[in-house]
Amino acid sequence: MEFLELFHLEINGPMVTVALILVLLALLKWYSISAFSSLEKLGIRHPKPLPFIGNMTFFRQGFWESHMKLIKTYGPLCGYYLGRQMYIVVYDPHMIKEVLVKNFSNFTNRMMSGMETKPVADSILFLRNKRWEEVRSVLTPAFSPKRLDEVIPLISQACDLLLTHLKPYAESGEAFDIQRCYGCYTLDVIASVAFGFQVDSQKTPDDPFVKHCRRFFKVSIPRFVVILILSFPSIMIPLARVLPNKNRDEVNAFLSKVIGTVIALRDKQAEEQRRRDFLQILLDARSSPSSVSTELLDNVRQDAQDGELPTHQITSNVQQKALTTDEIVGQAFIFLIAGYETITNTLSFVTYLLATNSECQEKLLREVDQFSERNAELKFSTLEEELPYLEMVIAETLRMYPPAFRFSQEARQRQPPFTYLPFGAGPRSCIGAKMAILEIKLTLLGILRKFKFETCSETQIPLQLKSRSALGPQNGVYIKIVPR
Incomplete structure (x- = not known):
């Protein structure tokens, strides 16, 4: 309280509401992108994800066409996010054999x-x-x-x-x-x-x-x-x-x-x-x-x-x-x-x-x-x-x-x-x-x-x-x- 008085600030209802809204927005922003660093850490190329939805817009044409486009653009080992879930795409036969x-x-x-x-x-x-x-x-x-x-x-x-x-x-x-x-x-x-x-x-x-x-x-x-x-x-x-x-x-x-x-x-x-x-x-x-x-x-x-x-x-x-x-x-x-x-x-x-x-x-x-x-x-x-x-x-x-x-x-x-x-x-x-x-x-x-x-x-x-x-x-x- 004394700290707030130094800046001549008074705690009231509207101020608490604004502070909570700012905290909520900060947490929401963090949540919207927090799941989208895993592929980058693994060194796997992928489309840039959008907040919350990841790469869902990438698949508007259907999974078949979009996967082929994904492989052509990002290579035989790439990935994407559907919402917060990470997926890895493997297209090379030798790599598939290694994995599976x-x-x-x-x-x-x-x-x-x-x-x-x-x-x-x-x-x-x-x-x-x-x-x-x-x-x-x-x-x-x-x-x-x-x-x-x-x-x-x-x-x-x-x-x-x-x-x-x-x-x-x-x-x-x-x-x-x-x-x-x-x-x-x-x-x-x-x-x-x-x-x-x-x-x-x-x-x-x-x-x-x-x-x-x-x-x-x-x-x-x-x-x-x-x-x-x-x-x-x-x-x-x-x-x-x-x-x-x-x-x-x-x-x-x-x-x-x-x-x-x-x-x-x-x-x-x-x-x-x-x-x-x-x-x-x-x-x-x-x-x-x-x-x-x-x-x-x-x-x-x-x-x-x-x-x-x-x-x-x-x-x-x-x-x-x-x-x-x-x-x-x-x-x-x-x-x-x-x-x-x-x-x-x-x-x-x-x-x-x-x-x-x-x-x-x-x-x-x-x-x-x-x-x-x-x-x-x-x-x-x-x-x-x-x-x-x-x-x-x-x-x-x-x-x-x-x-x-x-x-x-x-x-x-x-x-x-x-x-x-x-x-x-x-x-x-x-x-x-x-x-x-x-x-x-x-x-x-x-x-x-x-x-x-x-x-x-x-x-x-x-x-x-x-x-x-x-x-x-x-x-x-x-x-x-x-x-x-």
Whole structure:
């Protein structure tokens, strides 16, 4: 007080208010830029971030176009900020290998926004530390060649339905959007393999399962809410968690109930009556705890054989603990989330490239015919070993239109797909790529045995793209199919 009297200042209400406002503004300014020094400290080039929102305005054209512009401007190792969250972009194949294979132990847990709810929060995508290892030890055997052979008949059944729906288009010669057909087909496969029952989503679009799955993917957050969440996560995320979300809650409750009903039914059935799908494989693991050796990355074993990694980094013995019902439901949800859009879009891109590159399609057709003559029964091993050109077609498609990061021998030799990584995240559930590639191969094999693709006046050349959660065709893929 005496100090203030020296300057003839008196404390009153307005003065306190002004002082508090100035302090608040100073704190607000500090908060608006305090998160934007990390990339600079690491020596990683990036666009200049704006207060609060970071580089969100940089992505107004979509993630695909903006990432390519980012890489072209700032190099193969660059970064950006979405709100206060830092992201690092890696575009160089050797650097990607260093990060995701040789130094995978530095990228232990995936980034979590704090808004994850059950059952997704119990999936392998978001489980943490020791529990992730335990669940992964259960899932890894589920994607062995022997287990994948068991689900091939289920995928083939869904593929037969797809061929039935494609036949009228082949007979009429009309152009149509094949992406829509692939979307229905992928949903049928997910229902059959992950949720344990058959559905024909193209014939019965009003089926409750189909309707709830489509509702699941139509959930969207208004842009201004996204900006608020990214800019003020410590306030907005807890608020978003407690606010009611009727659509999300109804979808989660329905799908959880569906799986719960199937699980209850399976438990009452004799072993020989149970359907051999992914869900049953997880249920079988509940009653057979054991110590298993789990591969932390699918690529590590091959790299070790090449002499690039010491053997002790490949595997770790993990005591297998039974999955809870919530965790089983969570893995089924991941099939839906990770499989639907990416597989639908990849099949659409492959079809587009084959239709617009007739020489490549003819070469693939010859391989398909030769394979069909040699193999009456479909097995995972034969699909892996005897369709090298189909493997190349899929790898090249993923290189040109990467819906998600995938390591392959073909892709390593060519211009790489980029991957954008949250700081501290890694590709820990890449075992699902085996199932995805298997489904894509079976689908193309089934279609190309009977039909071939052709362009038409409605075919977009070049194809216009959209990029939200995954890269996909903006207006579908319009083609004609011709009987062989």
